[in-house]
Amino acid sequence: MSMIMKAIDKFNKVLGVVLALLLMVMSAVIFYQVFSRFVLKDSLRWSEELARYIMVWSVFIGSALAIRKLELISVDAIKELMSDKAKALLNVIVYLICIVFLAVLVNYGFEMVGNVTKQTSPAMNISMAWAYAAIPVGSIFMIINCAAVIIDNAMKLKGGAKQ
Template identity: 30%
Template structure:
């Protein structure tokens, strides 16, 4: 999706400067691709441990309290993902008869990114939540440890 966005925008800019014409649908399609890329990419980034986290409180707590805090965080995240799925679905249904300006497709196709991304977030979260609860372990930790030991 990122490559398609870059190609579309590059072609549009090049055509605009070389021919004084632009692709009418380029910005709209690139925007919709960005929306889908964001929601589809949130799950793998969560699974990898790439989202920004404030961990000072967890680090200052005893192990049992830190595990309990991570349990609360895990439940809050699941609740938020459920909220995304539910309200994304409702929003998609409300907008299904509206069409986009340039491509004339239903906005439901664009807004479907939210519930689909929410479901993928739940799946990715459930795949890592046990390690997160026990020891706050993510795939990025192994990547970081390998780079740290390689530099020594």
């Protein structure tokens, strides 16, 4: 189990680097768009579209990382009244439900990608499949991290490793 968790954590480090790169590119594109519009008096047609698609990818990748780090927003009022083992059991149940939802999202996401492969974006003229692929790919990343959280909580239930 520990080998799987180490592999997932290494994978998440790579995702973190990808996320940082995406955010840097998005910031640079937006900065250049503002510079181009107000200083050069010429607007870029593709910059807003690229920034939007990068933002979508960033949200899905960031959500996957937030799941692993347990940094998603949640209401913990009931959890605070529970014992540690009850919290761990509740987390397992919640993340299993999340995996079911994400599996549905992966299924319909790939279906949607298939439906838009021939459609091109208006400004950049690339396949819309690149933009829509964030849904199934990001959901797969989230499933991987949900599984990691479940493993952590299962170990906690068994009295093993702590979070």
